[in-house]
């Protein structure tokens with residue numbers, strides 16, 4: 291295999307950041323939608339929504355089941371929420387589905403999966419968005435499980451797709467064992483991205499980002515991030531950057547870098563055992579400081 295490794299040695303190797311001119315307004319930095327959350331897993335929705343805000347999005351909407359909408363809305367006043375109403379078959383009601391789909395073209399990027407649970411509505415919506423959405427779609431967690439459970443082979447997507455599995459989710463997607471994936475991460479990641487025409491962000495120590503030809507191995511992050519919710523944070527961050535107009539590969543690469551850098555800064559202050567996913571959000575400003583300072587100095 292040709293050596294495509296593009297390890298980020300210097301911050302200037304990173305993709306260029308969205309520029310903030312003095313006359314910018316919240317519409318300049320993207321309006322994103324995150325379809326996330328369910329009873330018992332509202333945290334995933336809140337974490338990804340807050341991460342998208344700290345990623346620099348102008349507007350963040352969280353579409354979540356109406357039964358948990360007030361819980362999700364209560365955690366942070368800066369994102370908005372859209373209620374998802376279910377019928378007796380645990381599918382979206384026709385009104386709720388059309389209301390959501392009618393709004394989609396107004397978003398610059400969409401994410402689905404964090405904390406959704408493996409419900410009929412999640413599978414239906416994930417497969418519909420995966421095939422039809424023309425805007426960038428980030429698929430994580432139960433969105434990935436929906437793709438993995440699909441009866442027929444996945445169609446070529448209508449727009450850019452960023453899939454963000456950990457090895458367990460990737461094993462379900464590929465029917466390759468976790469052991470084999472872990473032993474040959476780059477090979478399996480490259481092949482999947484090339485075959486499915488998507489950006490694959492394979493999480494773990496040394497997260498891999500590939501579009502099937504280019505490949506980058508993320509140098510930031512630490513084992514303190516092995517705590518529930520950190521993947522949900524990455525989904526919000528990646529969606530935010532894609533919503534700000536970064537090409538999908540760059541959004542995934544910069545998202546992973548920022549995410550891991552926030553994790554490293556959190557670990558320095560809080561120790562690896564004591565840090566939690568919410569700390570990554572609190573340390574994103576410091577991570578931005580480091581990246582922005584280096585971008586101007588180099």
Ligand SMILES: NC(=O)C1=CN([C@@H]2O[C@H](COP(=O)(O)OP(=O)(O)OC[C@H]3O[C@@H](n4cnc5c(N)ncnc54)[C@H](OP(=O)(O)O)[C@@H]3O)[C@@H](O)[C@H]2O)[C@@H](O)CC1
Nearest residue numbers: 331332333334403404405406407431432456457458518519
């Ligand atoms: N606060 C909230 O609301 C939170 C909500 N969350 C939501 O929970 C939902 C389920 O997501 P999930 O990742 O927790 O469970 P799942 O998809 O079953 O994967 C775990 C399995 O994969 C295996 N595995 C192997 N390698 C692995 C690796 N490197 N990293 C991770 N796992 C690895 C692992 O192996 P084992 O532990 O057996 O060794 C285990 O068998 C999802 O919607 C998510 O958004 C969470 O984000 C947490 C906070």
Ligand SMILES: Nc1ncnc2c1ncn2[C@@H]1O[C@H](COP(=O)(O)OP(=O)(O)O)[C@@H](O)[C@H]1O
Nearest residue numbers: 493494495511512513515516518519520521522
């Ligand atoms: N040992 C580690 N070193 C670096 N990063 C890690 C390590 N363990 C976990 N991470 C990162 O933490 C995140 C875990 O994602 P995920 O398993 O989806 O968490 P959750 O679903 O609980 O939010 C990924 O971004 C992964 O790269």
Ligand SMILES: [Mg+2]
Nearest residue numbers: 431456521522
């Ligand atoms: Mg996850």
